[in-house]
Amino acid sequence: MLDLSKYNSLGEALRVALDRWPNEICLIEADRDRENARFTYRQFKEAALPLARALQDAGFKSSTRAAIIMTNQSKWLISAYAIFFCGGVLVPLDYKLTPGEQLQLLAHSHAEFLIVEYHLWRAITQDPAFSSLAARVILVTEAPANADLHGAHRWKHFRGTLEPSFVPRARNDAACIVYSSGTGGNPKGCVLTHENYLEQCIALTSLYPFWPGVRYLSILPTNHAIDFMVGFIGPFTCGATVVHLRTLRPEYIRKAFTRYKITYMSLVPMVLKNLERGLRDRFAALPLSRRKMLNALIAANRALTRRRPHLGISRALLGQVHAAFGGELRALFVGGAFTEPATLQFFYDLGILVGNGYGCTEAGTVITVNDFRPFRADTVGKPLPGIEVKIVNPDSDGVGEVATRSKMVMSHYLDAPEMTSEAIVSGWLMTGDLGRLDSSGHLQLFGRKKNMIVTEEGKNIYPEDIENALEGVAVKEFCIFATNYLWPARTMVGEKLVIVLHSESGNSLDSAAVSEISERNRRLLNYKRLSGYLVWDRDFPRTASLKIKRGELAEMIRQTLTRDAVIPL
Amino acid sequence: MPTLEKTTDEILALAAVHFKVSRAELKPEDDFYKKLGLNSLQTLDLLTRLEQHFQIELPDYELQGVSDFRTLAERIHARL
Numbered sequence: 001m002l003d004l005s006k007y008n009s010l011g012e013a014l015r016v017a018l019d020r021w022p023n024e025i026c027l028i029e030a031d032r033d034r035e036n037a038r039f040t041y042r043q044f045k046e047a048a049l050p051l052a053r054a055l056q057d058a059g060f061k062s063s064t065r066a067a068i069i070m071t072n073q074s075k076w077l078i079s080a081y082a083i084f085f086c087g088g089v090l091v092p093l094d095y096k097l098t099p100g101e102q103l104q105l106l107a108h109s110h111a112e113f114l115i116v117e118y119h120l121w122r123a124i125t126q127d128p129a130f131s132s133l134a135a136r137v138i139l140v141t142e143a144p145a146n147a148d149l150h151g152a153h154r155w156k157h158f159r160g161t162l163e164p165s166f167v168p169r170a171r172n173d174a175a176c177i178v179y180s181s182g183t184g185g186n187p188k189g190c191v192l193t194h195e196n197y198l199e200q201c202i203a204l205t206s207l208y209p210f211w212p213g214v215r216y217l218s219i220l221p222t223n224h225a226i227d228f229m230v231g232f233i234g235p236f237t238c239g240a241t242v243v244h245l246r247t248l249r250p251e252y253i254r255k256a257f258t259r260y261k262i263t264y265m266s267l268v269p270m271v272l273k274n275l276e277r278g279l280r281d282r283f284a285a286l287p288l289s290r291r292k293m294l295n296a297l298i299a300a301n302r303a304l305t306r307r308r309p310h311l312g313i314s315r316a317l318l319g320q321v322h323a324a325f326g327g328e329l330r331a332l333f334v335g336g337a338f339t340e341p342a343t344l345q346f347f348y349d350l351g352i353l354v355g356n357g358y359g360c361t362e363a364g365t366v367i368t369v370n371d372f373r374p375f376r377a378d379t380v381g382k383p384l385p386g387i388e389v390k391i392v393n394p395d396s397d398g399v400g401e402v403a404t405r406s407k408m409v410m411s412h413y414l415d416a417p418e419m420t421s422e423a424i425v426s427g428w429l430m431t432g433d434l435g436r437l438d439s440s441g442h443l444q445l446f447g448r449k450k451n452m453i454v455t456e457e458g459k460n461i462y463p464e465d466i467e468n469a470l471e472g473v474a475v476k477e478f479c480i481f482a483t484n485y486l487w488p489a490r491t492m493v494g495e496k497l498v499i500v501l502h503s504e505s506g507n508s509l510d511s512a513a514v515s516e517i518s519e520r521n522r523r524l525l526n527y528k529r530l531s532g533y534l535v536w537d538r539d540f541p542r543t544a545s546l547k548i549k550r551g552e553l554a555e556m557i558r559q560t561l562t563r564d565a566v567i568p569l
Numbered sequence: 570m571p572t573l574e575k576t577t578d579e580i581l582a583l584a585a586v587h588f589k590v591s592r593a594e595l596k597p598e599d600d601f602y603k604k605l606g607l608n609s610l611q612t613l614d615l616l617t618r619l620e621q622h623f624q625i626e627l628p629d630y631e632l633q634g635v636s637d638f639r640t641l642a643e644r645i646h647a648r649l
Contacts, residue, residue: 071630096633119630247629249613274610457609526602526609526636 001238009169011084021239052082053160062087066113087167092223099127171195189414203384210238217265268458314351336458338492341377364408379442453495496531577642
């Protein structure tokens, strides 16, 4: 791999990588059983540089901000490289946000350029807030021939003919603005520097190396912090191959493993759980004698890998299971949400390593990961090399808020000095998660201090971001909380949201208001839905500027009501 | 070409069989996440069954922002 300590920017490192391994395959885009595109490092460069030149011809300069809204595909990476080549700041937006939310974040980020897939662009143009879009150059991919692009350019025709000029950046310059939350009005745009990414890549690849011939299966969109690092920067700076799969359907994921002989893959707990379920079903369907044989082999593998993994032994003992994963899988990475230890242990016993990690966007992606020396299903592993982790204000059990310090922690939240100073205290990033470091330095997580939930799909949901969708309902005031914030619980699973309703007439709540909330709740994305409501009979405490004092209200509720008071919606 | 009503009806019938619920319990306006207790992967599974039934291809993103049978039927109908 490249020695990333010698480079100043992602653009510089990627540029060198594209020349270092010209004939290696860097990117394959697969969709179901089809292969849409395949690029060598040279071909990738040849696809990206004319785009970079056209961007420059359109006035793209050093520090210009450019947003990408796309699903998981090759043009995401080609566009991102062109942006970095031109010295730009990339704003990767989640394609699953609503068009209104995307417009809000585009406005907040001041992105001058936007690169977007046609079906997403069409939805954006139909949004009432579309006229507020300030991006001056818009490139649309996969647009049908006769589509009305509303003034946007076709990505495939947006090509310059002359050589673009490479624009160098310094290590502390912004590389990306990544939104960790804030579609409800308080956008948290994490400004991550080139150093943040380069150092994260050095740390991660020291534990999980890539090299030419390694094939990484990418099913998460590249706007996802994990995929951006291990499905783009990591493999590309090591001469490895990224295989994009444009569907999340389990049957095609299974086929991709064998067709492309995958080495690594990242996934969220829900997909891992689904893989587990599929395997358990297949095992259960075996004739009794074969099932007994399999169980004996699993037991043997468990005994032989107790201290550390032995991939060779596991592949020999459990060849058929490993063949279903392509036979060359070295590890799956799981993160973004809590994974149950039983699931991790299930895969480890089969000799399939699952690198269970913990991190957040603000910390530059990964903070801790399991290093398998030895495997520990009950923890999220040790801090990566170069990362310090401490527990702030631990209780008698040693559980307190997890704080981290490293060269990977973001620079700041965009245009939000107050939020930045709350999040980064004396150089330490306060994560808002509750955890404990055990005697061997492994981090165990126990819950959250902050008012938010994380779904199995790895989505971070902040109550404030959902309140917009409920504005105008016929109650005097309302406020949304994570139940585990109201009533702290030492768990990272089954997190739910509840709405606290204070009606005009005190205790009696209008049934029409509840129906209206229920209806609006139904229209929310499934992972943002409220599980129930609480009836509250007093005015909410508010600041001088009339903002709800959420902490104080939560404390009042905690003193008066229990979880049993939640009425399901 | 079948009517939207017929497409909707076929979707409901297929969902009822696949998720082992009574057809009479499902209505076009039902939220399938809630009614059938599905997560996003299970809805992709439903999409695969529907593709096989209608002999069309539905990209994963067609499910984005869709949670009721009626809207799903409209998306499918547009591709028939």
